[in-house]
Structure formats: structure tokens, C-alpha cells
Amino acid sequence: MPDRHYYTSLHRSMVATVILVSLMPMALITLIGGYQYSAAYKAKVLAHLGEIVRKHEQNIDTYLLEKVAEIRVLADNMGVSCFREEDRLERLHRTLMERHGGDFVDLGLINEQGMQVAYSGPFxxxxANYADAEWFREVMKRKVYISDVFLGLRGVPHFIIAVQFFSEGxxxxxxxxxxxxxxxxxxxxIRIGQTGLAFIMNRNGDFQTTPRLDLNAEIPFLKHFLDKTKDEQGRPLQDGMVISRVAENPATGRETIYLTTPLKQGDWLLVYQQDTADAFSELVQTRNIALFVLLVGTIAITFMAVLLSRRMIKRIKASDKEKEMMNEQVIEAGRLASLGELAAGIAHEINNPVAIMVEEAGWIHDLLDEGLDKEGNTDETRRALTQIRTQGSRCREITHKLLSFARMIDPTVxxxxxxxxxxxxxxxxxxxxxxxxxxVETELADDLPTIAASPSEMQQVLLNLVNNAVDAMEKEGGTLTITTRRDRDDVLMTVADTGCGIPRANIQRLFDPFFTTKPVGKGTxxxxxxxxxxxxxxxxxxSVNSAVDMGTAFTVRIPSAASAQAEERRKKE
Structure with a gap:
């Protein structure tokens, strides 16, 4: 019967197999589904953020264009005389302030030399002389110009819209x-979640709006995005095109989503950034739920695998015990069958001394009839009695061996x-x-180590091999050779005969139960x-090596007792 380590190993294998087979589909579905859902969700979030950024870009561009259009309408439809009179200029400015919610902070008229000849505003x-101002030079070239945010003469952040027009030559x-x-x-x-924020930069990396967080540490990193807003020829991308990328924020060390789109014909860049953990928070929650379900499923499957495998191991143990009992019964039946085969030969062997004893007893009876006082009868009687005693001892020795064999049924190793x-x-x-x-010939090695075995089972092995060999040579006789030798830590025993041999087609089935080449009724x-x-x-x-009409040799390899004990200790460790 297998030992405890065998059942422990079998139990572990069953648990591992059940868990693997059960978890593999669930894990694959979770991984594949999770990956596809994650990719689709991220794409959806990026598309949503991109649409929001695009709409705000349109709103900002529309806001700027509206302001430019208002100023151009005034420049195209009002004469310069209207702007040079400060009262009329103030009325125009007040009207703009009322109609547009105070967006127009001031209004001024500048001549072609850069001198401001009329002004309406809080400063x-x-x-003022703007001849050296960059915006003045740009508007003289472009006719219409929206400047970057700067401090200027007033010392506060602002940007201007300037329109060139002709009047009075x-x-x-x-x-x-x-x-x-x-x-x-x-x-x-433009604010989504807890970390989403937007700001505008110019081509030099200067902020055109005031971020609600300090982003000065990110300016060198953000400047890389300015180059990404150009096509292969180095020209700025068109307004409305949104570029998205995910990168590690050098200031926070967190993975961040960046969406950028050009403004003001590429002069400005609208940047929106948000931590991926914040933007994909619902995805993280869904992923955590999936992992929790997977964990619960794993625990449940593991529990059931352990429970079911224990039940199966108990049944296997019971089955192995029944099998072991049946094997012992089969072995015992085989021993009894072998004993029956021996009985025929032993009966003949006992018959000879019994016949001698009967003959000697009859001779003694004749001597008694003649009388012991007759010369020579006393000595003859003693000789006959001695012969009867000798043959009786011979019978006792034969029956003792037979009884010893029959009683050796203890399977203890x-x-x-x-x-x-x-x-x-x-x-x-x-x-x-x-x-x-x-x-029968024997070639037994003198240095043979002991083996760990049941004597009754080894008797069965040897007796069956010897009986089979004798049966194979029963018709024509032959030689039976039993050889033992040592091979490292193993003991080798070969039982060879010179009988009829075994056909090659039968060798593969030789150890199958109930397979025999003997005549019906001869073997089981x-x-x-x-x-x-x-x-x-x-x-x-x-193993077996056989050739038809040449003989058969069975070779048995058995580990030595020391080797078997070492292997047992290794398993326990």
C-alpha cells in the first residue's frame, strides 16, 4: 500500500490541477476582458477630454475673434476724428464695457509714429510712446495683432488687441x-476631477493664464510639447487639432495625461493636464472590483478543491486498502497453487522412503516369525529398524520444509x-x-547485500519463476540457472532456462493478469x-529476454536494504 507521502503528493497534485483548470478560464476572461475594457475606457476618456479641450479652444478662439471683430467694426466705421475726441472715445469705451461685461479695459488711438494721441481707461x-513696443511693430506688419500677456507700462498682466486702419490719409x-x-x-x-487643470502658454513657454497650481517646475518639461505641435515641415498645426499623450510628470512623479491644442493660429498653446489615477478613477474602481471577485473566486475554488480532493484521497485510500487485501489474497492463492504443484513432486519424494520403510517392516515381521534366537536375525532386525528410522527422518525433513513454506505468510518487510x-x-x-x-544450477555471489522484503513474497517470486522455467522444459528437459550478483546498490537475480522460449508478440503482454501461454487448466x-x-x-x-527454441531469462533488480532506507529518509525530509 502506498505510503503517506504518496497520498500527500497526490493530494497536492489534485488540488493544483483543480485550481489551475478552474482558475485558468476565469483568469483569462478577466485579463482579456479587463484589457479590452481598459483600452476602450481609456480611449473613451481621452476622446471625451479631447472634445472638452476642443470646445474650450473654440470658445477661446471665438472670444478673441469677437473682440477683434468689435475693434475692427469701430475702426472701419468710425472716423479718426471720433477717436481723437476723448469725450466720444470715452462714450465708445463705456458702451463696449456695458455691452461686453467689462472685457474691454481701455481703448486708445495711436498714430503711425507710435504715440498714443487719445486714451480712455483706468490708467x-x-x-504714451509705443514705438519700441513689440506689439506696435507686429500690428504695423500684420494689420491685426493679438499680443501675448505682458506687464507693460501699467505693471499688471494684460494683453492687447490692436487694429490698423487708414483715415485722413x-x-x-x-x-x-x-x-x-x-x-x-x-x-x-476647464476643470475635471480633482487634478484636472488647464492653462495657456506661448511659443516661448511663458504662461498666458495663471494656473491654479504652481507649475514652474514643469516648464522645461512642458516646452517639449511645443515642438510636438508642429508638422514634419516645422509649421504649426491648425487650430482645433488636439494632441494627447501620457507621460510622467517630473514635478509630481505621477503619470499624467496631457492634451494640447494650438490657439491664435499657433501662437499660443492650450494645455490640459490631469493625473491618470484621477482621470481613470472609475476604471481603477472597476479593476479593484474585478480583482476582488477574482480573489473571492480563487478562495472558493481553492476551498472546494481541497475539500473534494480530501474526499477523493479518502476513497483512493480505501480502494488501495481493498486492492492490497485482494492482492494479498491473490498472492496467497498463488502460493497455495505453487504449493499444490510442489505437492506432486514431494509426494514422489516421500513415497520412496515410505516404500523402503514398508519393505523393512515386512522383513522384520518375517524375521520375528522365524524367531530372533536364530542366528543373524537379531542383527538383521537392528539393521531394518535403523533403515526405518533413517527413512522416517528423511520424511520428517521433507514435511518440515513443506510446512515451513506453507506457514510463511507474514507480509512484514x-x-x-x-x-x-x-x-x-x-x-x-x-x-x-x-x-x-x-x-538446476546456481551461481550465487558472496558479496550480496541484504534486501528489504517480505520473505513470503520473495518465496512467491522465486517459486513462480522456477516453476515457469521447469514447465518450459518439461517436455525435453534442460538446464535451469539461477544467478545472483551485485550492481552498485542493487541486487540482481536472473532465472534462466533452456526451454521453448516466448514469442516476441507475447512478451508485451507477459505481465498482464490472466494472460498465459500454458494449455487450458495448466496455468491461471x-x-x-x-x-x-x-x-x-x-x-x-x-525484465525478460527470450528467444523461441533457445530459452528465457527473467532478470529481477531489487534495491539493497541500505538504499531503500536512504530513499525512505529522503522522502520524509
């Missing part, structure tokens, strides 16, 4: 300052010397071998299968 900028510039707070509010409204068992079996089988005209077909089971239980091997 003292009358007769000269070039004039109508300039207005846009409320920076109102403009900045347009960008601040002990250390034993294989040579002793060989000599015992040869002695029991010698009479049957003589009747079959078989000569269990002998070799019993031998195979016994040798296999001892962690040994049995």
Missing part, C-alpha cells in the same frame, strides 16, 4: 486691453539474504525438477502479474 497712459492703430481676469476665467473653467531464499526454493523444487529431467495467468506487483512494490524492476 494714466495719455501720450494716414495710418492709425486702435488698441484695446482685454480684461485678463475674464480671459483667465475661460481657461479655469525485513532485511533478508536473497541467497538463502534461493537455496531454500531450489531444495523444495529439486524433486519436481528431477522428474522433469531439469538440471496470475503468476507473472503477481511477481510484477511484488517487485514494483519493492521499487524494483523485472
Amino acid at each position: 494714466r497712459l495719455g501720450e 494716414r495710418q492709425w492703430i486702435l488698441r484695446t486691453t482685454i480684461d485678463f481676469v475674464a480671459f483667465n476665467r475661460l481657461v479655469e473653467n 525485513v532485511e533478508m539474504q536473497l541467497n538463502d531464499m534461493v537455496e531454500e526454493i531450489v531444495g523444495l523444487s529439486s524433486q519436481r525438477a528431477r522428474f522433469a529431467n531439469v538440471q 495467468g496470475l503468476g507473472l502479474s503477481i511477481i510484477y506487483g511484488i517487485i514494483n512494490k519493492m521499487k524494483g524492476e523485472i
Whole structure:
């Protein structure tokens, strides 16, 4: 019966197999479905954010275009005389402020030399000279110009819209300052989640709006995005095109989503950023739920796998115990069958001394009839009695061996010397071998180590091999050779005969139960299968080499007792 380590290993294998087979589909579905859902969800979130950024870009561009259009309408439809009169200029400015919610901070008229000749607004900028201002040079080139945010003469962040027009044969510039707070509010409204924020940068990396967080540490990193807004020829991308990317934020060390789109014909860049953990928070929650379900499923499957495998192991143990009992019964039946085969030869062997004793007893009876006082009868009677005693001792020795064999049914494994068992079996089988005209020879090694085996089972192995060999040579006789030798830590025993041999087609089935080549009623077909089971239980091997009309040799390899003990200790460790 297998030991505890076998059932422990079997239990672990069953649990691992059940868990693997059960979890593999669930894990694959979770991974594949999770990956596809994650990819689709991220794409959807990026598309949603891109659409929001695009709409705000349109709103900002529309806001700027509206302001430019208002100034151009005034420049195209109002004469320069209207702007040079400060009262009329103030009325125009007040009207703009009322109609547009205070977006137009001031309004000024500049001549072609850069001198401001009229001004309406909260600052003292009358007769200011803008000849060296960058925006002045740009508007003289472009006709219409929206500047970057700068401090200027007033010392506060602002940007201007300037329009060039002709009146009275000269070039004039109508300039207005846009409320920076109102403009900045347009960008601040782009806020999603806890970390989402938007801001505007120019081509130099200067902020055109005030971010609600300090982003100065990110400026070198953000400048890389400015180059990404150009096509292969280095030209700015068109307004409305949104570029998205995911990168690690150098200031926070967190993975961040960046969406950028050009503004003001590529002069400005609208940037929206948000931590991926914030943007994909619902995805993270869904992923956590899936992992929780997977964990619960794994625990449930593991529990059921352990429970079911334990039940299966109990049934296997019970089945193995029943199988072991049946094997012992089959072995015992085989021993009894072998004992029956021996009985015929032993009966002949006992018959000879019994016949001698009967003859001597009859001779003594004749001597008694003649009288012991007759010369020579007393000595003859003593000789006859001595012969009867000798033959009786011979019968007692034969029956003692037979009874010893029959009583050896204890399956307990002990250390034993294989040579002793060989000599015992040869002695029991010698009479049957003589009747079959078989000569038994032994070649036993002197340095043979002990083996760990059951004596009764080893008797069964040897007796079956010897009986099969004798049966193979029963018709024409032959030689039976039993050889033992040592091979490292193993003991090898070969039982060879010079009989009829075994066809190659039958060798593969030789150890199958109930397979026999003997005539009907001669064999059960269990002998070799019993031998195979016994040798296999001892962690040994049995092999056969046979040729038709030349003979058969069975070789049994059995681990030595020391080797078997070392293997047992290794398993326990």
C-alpha cells in the first residue's frame, strides 16, 4: 500500500490541477476582458477630454475673434476724428464695457509714429510712446495683432488687441486691453476631477493664464510639447487639432495625461493636464472590483478543491486498502497453487522412503516369525529398524520444509539474504525438477547485500519463476540457472532456462493478469502479474529476454536494504 507521502503528493497534485483548470478560464476572461475594457475606457476618456479641450479652444478662439471683430467694426466705421475726441472715445469705451461685461479695459488711438494721441481707461497712459513696443511693430506688419500677456507700462498682466486702419490719409492703430481676469476665467473653467487643470502658454513657454497650481517646475518639461505641435515641415498645426499623450510628470512623479491644442493660429498653446489615477478613477474602481471577485473566486475554488480532493484521497485510500487485501489474497492463492504443484513432486519424494520403510517392516515381521534366537536375525532386525528410522527422518525433513513454506505468510518487510531464499526454493523444487529431467544450477555471489522484503513474497517470486522455467522444459528437459550478483546498490537475480522460449508478440503482454501461454487448466495467468506487483512494490524492476527454441531469462533488480532506507529518509525530509 502506498505510503503517506504518496497520498500527500497526490493530494497536492489534485488540488493544483483543480485550481489551475478552474482558475485558468476565469483568469483569462478577466485579463482579456479587463484589457479590452481598459483600452476602450481609456480611449473613451481621452476622446471625451479631447472634445472638452476642443470646445474650450473654440470658445477661446471665438472670444478673441469677437473682440477683434468689435475693434475692427469701430475702426472701419468710425472716423479718426471720433477717436481723437476723448469725450466720444470715452462714450465708445463705456458702451463696449456695458455691452461686453467689462472685457474691454481701455481703448486708445495711436498714430503711425507710435504715440498714443487719445486714451480712455483706468490708467494714466495719455501720450504714451509705443514705438519700441513689440506689439506696435507686429500690428504695423500684420494689420491685426493679438499680443501675448505682458506687464507693460501699467505693471499688471494684460494683453492687447490692436487694429490698423487708414483715415485722413494716414495710418492709425486702435488698441484695446482685454480684461485678463475674464480671459483667465475661460481657461479655469476647464476643470475635471480633482487634478484636472488647464492653462495657456506661448511659443516661448511663458504662461498666458495663471494656473491654479504652481507649475514652474514643469516648464522645461512642458516646452517639449511645443515642438510636438508642429508638422514634419516645422509649421504649426491648425487650430482645433488636439494632441494627447501620457507621460510622467517630473514635478509630481505621477503619470499624467496631457492634451494640447494650438490657439491664435499657433501662437499660443492650450494645455490640459490631469493625473491618470484621477482621470481613470472609475476604471481603477472597476479593476479593484474585478480583482476582488477574482480573489473571492480563487478562495472558493481553492476551498472546494481541497475539500473534494480530501474526499477523493479518502476513497483512493480505501480502494488501495481493498486492492492490497485482494492482492494479498491473490498472492496467497498463488502460493497455495505453487504449493499444490510442489505437492506432486514431494509426494514422489516421500513415497520412496515410505516404500523402503514398508519393505523393512515386512522383513522384520518375517524375521520375528522365524524367531530372533536364530542366528543373524537379531542383527538383521537392528539393521531394518535403523533403515526405518533413517527413512522416517528423511520424511520428517521433507514435511518440515513443506510446512515451513506453507506457514510463511507474514507480509512484514525485513532485511533478508536473497541467497538463502534461493537455496531454500531450489531444495523444495529439486524433486519436481528431477522428474522433469531439469538440471538446476546456481551461481550465487558472496558479496550480496541484504534486501528489504517480505520473505513470503520473495518465496512467491522465486517459486513462480522456477516453476515457469521447469514447465518450459518439461517436455525435453534442460538446464535451469539461477544467478545472483551485485550492481552498485542493487541486487540482481536472473532465472534462466533452456526451454521453448516466448514469442516476441507475447512478451508485451507477459505481465498482464490472466494472460498465459500454458494449455487450458495448466496455468491461471496470475503468476507473472503477481511477481510484477511484488517487485514494483519493492521499487524494483523485472525484465525478460527470450528467444523461441533457445530459452528465457527473467532478470529481477531489487534495491539493497541500505538504499531503500536512504530513499525512505529522503522522502520524509
